[in-house]
Amino acid sequence: MSAATVHSAVEPAEAPLTPESWGKLGMWVFLVGDAIGFGTLLAGYGAMRLTSGDWPNPYAVLGINLTALMTFLLICSSVTMVKGLEWLGKGDRTRAVQYLFFTALGGAIFVSLQAYEWSHLIHRGLHINQNPWGATLFGTSFFLVTGFHGLHVTGGVIYLLAMIRYVANRPDPAASYNAVEILGLYWHFVDLVWIMVFTFMYLF
Amino acid sequence: MATAEHKHPSYMAIFWYLAILTVLELIVVFLPFPKLTNNLLLGALAVTKAALVAMYFMHLRFEAKTLGWIAVTPLAIATLLVFVLLPDGFAVLKKTDTTQQPAATAPAKH
Numbered sequence: 001m002s003a004a005t006v007h008s009a010v011e012p013a014e015a016p017l018t019p020e021s022w023g024k025l026g027m028w029v030f031l032v033g034d035a036i037g038f039g040t041l042l043a044g045y046g047a048m049r050l051t052s053g054d055w056p057n058p059y060a061v062l063g064i065n066l067t068a069l070m071t072f073l074l075i076c077s078s079v080t081m082v083k084g085l086e087w088l089g090k091g092d093r094t095r096a097v098q099y100l101f102f103t104a105l106g107g108a109i110f111v112s113l114q115a116y117e118w119s120h121l122i123h124r125g126l127h128i129n130q131n132p133w134g135a136t137l138f139g140t141s142f143f144l145v146t147g148f149h150g151l152h153v154t155g156g157v158i159y160l161l162a163m164i165r166y167v168a169n170r171p172d173p174a175a176s177y178n179a180v181e182i183l184g185l186y187w188h189f190v191d192l193v194w195i196m197v198f199t200f201m202y203l204f
Numbered sequence: 205m206a207t208a209e210h211k212h213p214s215y216m217a218i219f220w221y222l223a224i225l226t227v228l229e230l231i232v233v234f235l236p237f238p239k240l241t242n243n244l245l246l247g248a249l250a251v252t253k254a255a256l257v258a259m260y261f262m263h264l265r266f267e268a269k270t271l272g273w274i275a276v277t278p279l280a281i282a283t284l285l286v287f288v289l290l291p292d293g294f295a296v297l298k299k300t301d302t303t304q305q306p307a308a309t310a311p312a313k314h
C-alpha cells in the first residue's frame with residue numbers, strides 16, 4: 001500500500017541518534033533504565049541514612065583501603081577496554097582480544113576482592129539484618145547496593161568472555177567493532193556506578 | 205568503516221585524571237573540614253569522575269547531543285528523588301527528637 005511505502009521511505013534505515021547501529025541505541029536505553037535503578041537505590045540509601053540517628057561511620061567500619069584498590073582496578077579495566085576497542089579499530093584482532101581478556105581479568109579480580117571483603121565484614125558481625133555498630137539498615141543497604149553492583153560486574157565478565165569468542169570467530173575486525181563498542185558502554189557504565197557507590201557508601 | 209568515525213581522545217590522560225581524582229577523594233575524607241564541606245567536595249569529585257568516564261570512555265562527547273540529554277535523565281530523576289525523600293526524612297528525625305526529649309529532660313514525671 002501507499003501508506004507503507006511512504007513510511008519506509010521517510011524512516012531512515014539506521015537510528016539517527018546512533019548511526020552506527022540500532023544495538024548501540026538499545027544499550028544506551030538499557031543503561032538509562034539501569035542508571036535509574038541505581039539512582040533510586042542510592043537516593044533511598046541517603047534517605048534511610050538521614051532518618052537513622054545511629055548510622056555508623058562507613059569508612060571507619062568498612063575500611064577504604066581495599067575498596068580504594070578495587071576502584072583503581074575498575075578504572076584500569078576501563079582503560080584496557082577502550083584500548084581493546086582502539087586496537088580492533090586499527091585492525092589488530094589479537095591485541096584487541098588480549099586487552100578484552102585483561103578487562104575480564106580485572107573484573108574477575110574485582111568480584112573476588114568483593115567476596116573477600118564481604119566474608120571479612122560478615123565475620124566481624126555485619127549482617128543484612130543486624131550489626132554491632134548501629135542502625136540495622138546499614139548492613140541491609142550495604143549488601144543490597146554493593147551486591148547489585150557486584151552482580152553487574154559478574155554479568156560483565158561473562159559478557160566480556162562471550163565477546164572475546166565473538167571477536168575471535170570473525171576474521172574481519174570491522175565485523176565485530178560495533179558489538180565491542182556496545183560491550184564497552186556496559187563495562188564503563190559499571191565503572192561509573194562504582195565511582196558513585198564508592199563515594200556515597202564508603203567515603204560520605 | 206564505522207571505526208574511522210570516532211576521534212579518539214588520549215585514554216591514558218583520562219586514566220591519569222581519574223587516578224588523581226581518586227587520590228584527591230581519599231585525601232578529602234581525612235581533611236578536618238565540617239562534614240557538609242567534605243561531602244560537597246566528595247560529591248563534586250565523584251560527578252567529575254563519572255562525567256570523564258561518560259564523556260570520553262563512553263564517547264558521549266562525540267555522539268549526538270540528544271543522546272547526551274537522554275543519558276543525563278537518570279541523574280536528574282535521582283536528584284529529584286532525593287528532594288522528594290528529604291521532607292520525609294526530616295519529619296522522622298523531628299519525631300524521634302521530640303519523643304526523646306521529654307524522656308531526657310524530665311524522667312521523674314513518668
